[in-house]
Amino acid sequence: MTAPTPPPQVEPYIEIIGHDAALDLVKAFGGVRVYVPKDPPADSPVVKAIGMAAAVRLAAALGGESPRIPVARAWLVQHYASLQWPVPRIARELRIADFSVRRILERQGGRQVDERQTSLF
Known part of the structure; x- marks a missing residue:
């Protein structure tokens, strides 16, 4: 079985933080809003779920917002x-x-x- 095509709701996250981090984000927060800090601290739930590097990229795109993460x-x-x-x-x-x-x-x-x-x- 080949890797599945991500749903359209997930594609923006893959473009911003990459495939593996998007998987982790969806798994950790799918179905709820999550606050993305502009300057993510190390103890942020987002950092714990996807890692600091991906959290910084996500913050650059969505910092200060609370997007609803797709369930997928x-x-x-x-x-x-x-x-x-x-x-x-x-x-x-x-x-x-x-x-x-x-x-x-x-x-x-x-x-x-x-x-x-x-x-x-």
Whole structure:
């Protein structure tokens, strides 16, 4: 499975702070507003989630604002599935039910198949 295309709501964050930091930001704050300090201190929740370098880049673009961070759950599930993580591990990482992970993967056409398991048909 190839890396999933990020949803349009996440793309601006990827452009500002990079793919990995955007993943961390969405995972930490998805669905809520988060204050982005103009000069992020080391103990800022944003710095703790994405690191100082990414927080400084985010502050340069959005400092002083409180953007609502997108949930992007399907993108996160697809990302971890593209890393060949098993469904239970994805569910634990994202704190969602395993059936939710399977449903997202099936809807996106990225249903995970264990290569060790033989086909029944």
